[in-house]
Amino acid sequence: NMHIVGEIYLRIKQNLVALKGVKMEDIKEVYSHPMAILQCQYFFDQHPEIRLIESIDTAMSAKDISEKKLMNTGAISSHLAASKYGLDILAENIETNKMNYTRFLILSENGEKIPLEKISKASIHFSLAHKIGSLSKILSILSYYDINLAKIQSMPIIGRDWEYKFYVDVEINNYDMYKKSLEAIDPFTADLGILGEYSKGISVFE
Template sequence: MQIAIQGVKGAFHEVAARNYFGNNIEILPKLHFSDLAESVKKGECDFGIMAVENTISGTIHANLNLIQEHKLVVCGEEYLRIKQNLVAKKACRIEDLTEVRSHYMAINQSRNFFKQHPNIQLIESVDTALSMKEIAENNLTNVGAIGSLLAAEYYNLDVLAESIETNRKNYTRFLILRRDHIWKKTTSNKASLALILDNHPGSLAEILSIIAAYQIDLSKIESVPLVGEPWHYRFYLDVLFDNKQDYQKMIAEIKNKLDQLDILGEYTSGNQSYSKIHNNGN
């Protein structure tokens, strides 16, 4: 089974993929999120996994847009505790480092640690694991990187300091993606929706009231500007439900009051394993 990730081997996307699907998978690295979305859309992989939210950095709105624009189906989610680690070539010490490279999120999540080492220059890169790969391939002896322990193992680097992130409650939410026309729905208690409101006073309040009336738990709501339509927005919602029929009735009722409604996916919430999907013959 092939899983497309953002980043090179050892990226946190791979860690999340292995947590969700298990280790009997083949990783298909894609450097950019747009490439990941295209890979899933074209059927180059069985699934994709994409970060959409971090408890420190917030929602990655561009990735929600990619899912909606490529008409991908959300079929699961994985929450990963992010532990940032400082690594370098063998025998290198922290005192030897002149610079540390990593993705800007990893740097931002570790700034308090580097206040203790003001001589180290922090340099933003495209990907955490790619920074480690470059150190290994180019034999950079005074350069460190921040990223996963899995990447450090892949690229044979020493771990100089583990778990250097400032906030220990640092989690990233990843969505599991497939092409819509080959996806078969499984038992679900969560849905991700994208909607555009009919533009009249109180339109959002009306939609939220309907959701509440059916005792559906609105767990997340985000607004994203519509390009080319100033002051007009697409709303992304996550809802949790115990009763599937009530959820379906709610969808039918709000659909008539919206300019556009896209159901991005209906799936099982939380850290559910691949087995539920696999056992349904997909």
């Protein structure tokens, strides 16, 4: 019963944190989630003496250092986690890609209504039979109605060989044209549904 009512793009900033008093040259091991380690690979290439150890979560790594008083050990985490667990930041913004954003969806159980004039994006889903040109036909119809695709992702349907569920984000310039496009693709799809209609997200730098 959850519906998408908005989105935010948050810039991912990674920091090397440790117990207070620990210096950069003291660090022998660094713990963090595998993705965070990958995001900071260039920084650690400059510090081959540091052993990188994967953990289940960035914030949990910071918490473990704080609670277990782990000396000579660092973690990759956010400013918030460092502050929460009383850790020092030894190096800021160590991520390789300074333009790395993660998209977060805003969900509502009640499916609050967004004024039509503010709707500029929608997330829809549908499944297609395994036939030649089935997806191409859907994309052609959307193009005919001037619907721009922001994202398309497919997931195999369990128990149905070679059939996929498609999750599509579309940008809306004209709401009536968007609704007509859904009516047009409906006969060629199964389980067509709307996950949410909302305003296009903003980028948050901090």
